[in-house]
Amino acid sequence: MVSYQVHAHVRHEVYETFISWMGEVHIPELLKVPGFVDAEILYRKGGSMESSGKEVKIIYHLENEEALKTYLAGPAMSLREKVLDKFPGQFSMHREVWLESKKF
Numbered sequence: 001m002v003s004y005q006v007h008a009h010v011r012h013e014v015y016e017t018f019i020s021w022m023g024e025v026h027i028p029e030l031l032k033v034p035g036f037v038d039a040e041i042l043y044r045k046g047g048s049m050e051s052s053g054k055e056v057k058i059i060y061h062l063e064n065e066e067a068l069k070t071y072l073a074g075p076a077m078s079l080r081e082k083v084l085d086k087f088p089g090q091f092s093m094h095r096e097v098w099l100e101s102k103k104f
Contacts, residue, residue: 001101002061002062002064002097003059003098004060005060005098008056009053009091010091011052011091012052012053012054014090014091019041019043021087026079026082027039027041029079033075036062037061037062039060039061042057
């Protein structure tokens with residue numbers, strides 16, 4: 001299982017709309033991509049010291065590393081562009097990939 005994590009800093013003015021759109025449109029689109037298993041949104045309590053926005057993390061789980069490579073080489077850019085078009089200049093994101101985990 002691969003964990004693909006997207007950390008977003010979203011301006012206060014669009015935060016609620018951003019969260020709704022991600023849950024109703026963007027995440028369901030990603031979950032239709034072969035290899036994606038599930039997703040969850042984590043809401044940060046309190047947030048950072050920056051007053052310009054709020055933080056959110058979206059964690060996607062994929063079947064394996066090959067599924068992630070296929071996504072990144074294929075539909076990733078067009079799906080990212082949809083977010084950029086919907087919320088231009090209203091957020092920043094960084095992404096992380098975790099390849100191994102161990103449950104206890």
